[in-house]
Ligand code: SF4
């Protein structure tokens with residue numbers, strides 16, 4: 166795909182894009198569940214069960230210094246560590262915290278501009294220590310993607326190659342999928358904060374070419390436009406097509422550069438992409454000299470006239486959040502974490518919400534889409550729509566019949582799990598579930614062979 170060529174996908178109807186209503190409630194959790202395992206590995210626990218902890222205390226870290234550490238978002242007590250289902254439905258070890266005392270909400274401090282006088286290497290180490298996890302499944306954590314050549318946040322053997330300067334810093338204000346509008350709404354009402362957050366990332370990364378990606382047709386206030394223009398930050402209007410916001414597609418659309426899949430390291434082609442919500446969390450963490458405890462969330466709840474948005478303490482259970490916000494979910498038929506196309510259906514409401522989740526959907530029975538165990542009818546619609554140029558019909562069959570080697574040969578790991586094949590499939594096949602099943606089984610087989 167050429168730079169600027171509209172990607173394959175489904176058009177988004179801009180006329181029905183609505184801004185979620187802000188919820189003013191200060192959520193005070195009684196219990197938090199903080200997973201110890203994330204996409205970069207397992208963290209080492211630093212506190213014993215039964216011990217009291219204070220807000221901001223380091224609870225677990227990656228001994229290699231790669232994965233973001235975990236801090237206590239509240240004063241409280243460590244009840245224990247046990248296996249718990251995460252946002253993707255995987256059972257992982259998690260710290261169970263009983264909260265007491267002080268609130269977990271972060272309160273805006275006055276920006277003293279101290280970061281402007283701090284060198285980028287010190288700041289990138291602060292980003293690494295801030296405990297920032299992200300919604301997109303990037304190949305390396307944020308600090309590694311922002312570090313200037315030769316200045317990694319920590320010295321580790323066989324770390325990512327950051328020898329190439331960051332030629333493009335793309336701050337992504339596009340929402341990732343239809344129905345999720347939390348990034349779009351983040352741009353209004355906090356113009357200076359947004360501009361400062363982008364300038365901070367530019368300072369850390371040392372780039373001279375920063376682009377704010379927004380949806381074509383999205384209103385940008387005069388004050389934001391002025392702030393960005395004064396700082397030399399360009400705005401790129403992108404066509405309203407799903408899944409343009411996903412990293413490999415966005416990088417190619419804006420720069421014409423192709424990320425080498427399946428590992429997908431944009432840094433290797435001189436590009437770093439940062440979600441606008443992550444940019445805000447980085448800015449607040451550095452401004453307040455505090456770990457990132459909370460993350461923004463959009464709630465889509467059946468029977469409600471509006472969607473809602475709020476900042477939540479990381480690790481709060483969906484059940485407790487809904488109870489505190491006084492949403493009745495007794496008639497709910499399905500809970501999805503992470504949005505309608507990219508999300509994961511859950512088997513329990515006692516699942517913790519972490520920064521990987523930007524949207525929760527609670528559906529009533531009539532809204533639930535039922536997948537069926539039908540055979541593929543070879544209509545070819547999924548092949549036509551796949552933005553990665555794959556053959557989803559073949560891949561789904563290979564995963565279904567556990568022919569994983571062949572699926573890998575047919576580029577299973579190039580699948581970005583956008584869900585378009587499932588959306589279009591007239592046979593209602595569970596395409597994404599089959600791809601995810603294949604990837605997980607291959608991962609398990611690899612782990613088993615390494616242990617032998
Ligand atoms: S195969 Fe993967 S990338 Fe292609 S349409 Fe399906 S989910 Fe999207």
Ligand code: SF4
Nearest residue numbers: 541542544545547590
């Ligand atoms: S859209 Fe569904 S039925 Fe059609 S080829 Fe793809 S998997 Fe088969």
